[in-house]
Amino acid sequence: MSKLFEENAYLREFKAKIISINREEKTIELDNTAFYARSGGQPGDIGEIIAENQNIEVKDTIKKDNKIINIINEAENLDKGIEIIGKIDWEKRYKHMKMHSALHLMCSVIPLGVTGGQIGYEKSRLDFNDPDKEINKEEIEEKINSLVKNDYEITSKIIDSKILDEQPELVRTMSVKPPQIDGKIRLIKIGNVDLQPCGGTHVKSTAEIGSIKIGKIENKGRMNRRVNILLND
Numbered sequence: 727m728s729k730l731f732e733e734n735a736y737l738r739e740f741k742a743k744i745i746s747i748n749r750e751e752k753t754i755e756l757d758n759t760a761f762y763a764r765s766g767g768q769p770g771d772i773g774e775i776i777a778e779n780q781n782i783e784v785k786d787t788i789k790k791d792n793k794i795i796n797i798i799n800e801a802e803n804l805d806k807g808i809e810i811i812g813k814i815d816w817e818k819r820y821k822h823m824k825m826h827s828a829l830h831l832m833c834s835v836i837p838l839g840v841t842g843g844q845i846g847y848e849k850s851r852l853d854f855n856d857p858d859k860e861i862n863k864e865e866i867e868e869k870i871n872s873l874v875k876n877d878y879e880i881t882s883k884i885i886d887s888k889i890l891d892e893q894p895e896l897v898r899t900m901s902v903k904p905p906q907i908d909g910k911i912r913l914i915k916i917g918n919v920d921l922q923p924c925g926g927t928h929v930k931s932t933a934e935i936g937s938i939k940i941g942k943i944e945n946k947g948r949m950n951r952r953v954n955i956l957l958n959d
C-alpha cells in the first residue's frame with residue numbers, strides 16, 4: 727500500500743482499488759490511499775469513496791496491523807478488486823495540517839520534554855514536563871507567530887532510523903516512540919527551526935498557518951503542563 731499523503735499532503739482526490747473488505751465490521755483496505763490514519767495525535771481522515779455509482783461515507787481512518795483501514799457506513803455492495811475514487815474531507819484535513827505544523831513550531835519554542843499531545847479541529851494541545859512552570863503564554867504566542875510570519879519551508883524525508891541512535895535529541899516525545907517502518911523513519915523539517923520524526927501531514931510553509939493564539943495553559947499534574955493552541959481565521 728502506498729501512502730499518497732506522505733508524498734503529497736495536498737492530494738484531496740485519488741483513484742484506488744479495494745484490496746480487502748470486512749462487511750461485518752464495515753471496513754475496507756485500499757491498494758493506495760490519501761486517507762491519513764489516526765496516529766501521532768492527528769485524527770484519522772473522514773470523507774467519502776465513490777464506488778459502483780454509490781457515494782459511501784468514510785467515517786474514520788485507522789491503523790490496524792500497520793495497515794490503513796477505512797471505516798465506512800455501508801459495505802453491502804462492495805467487493806475486492808473494485809475501483810473507487812476517494813475524496814478527503816479537505817476542510818477538516820487542511821485544518822489538521824495547519825494545527826500539526828503549528829504544534830511543531832510550539833515544540834521548537836518550548837525546550838522541554840513533550841509528555842502528550844492531540845490535534846483537533848477547534849484547538850490542539852501539547853503537554854510538557856514543566857515542573858517549574860517556565861512556560862509563559864505571551865512569550866510563546868509571540869515567538870510562534872513570528873516563526874509563522876517568517877514563512878519557513880516545511881519538507882519531509884524518509885531516512886534510515888539509525889539517525890535516532892546518533893541523534894537521540896531529535897525525539898521530543900518522552901513516552902511515545904516515533905513510527906519506524908522497515909528500519910526507516912520520516913523526518914519533518916521546518917527551515918532551520920525544527921527537525922523531528924513525524925508521520926503526520928503538514929502544510930508546505932509556515933505562513934499557511936495564518937496566525938495562532940495560545941489558549942488556556944492547564945496544570946494536569948507534575949509532568950503535564952497542557953498548552954492549548956488555536957488558529958485565528
Ligand SMILES: [Zn+2]
Binds near residue numbers: 766923924925926
Ligand atoms: Zn508531528
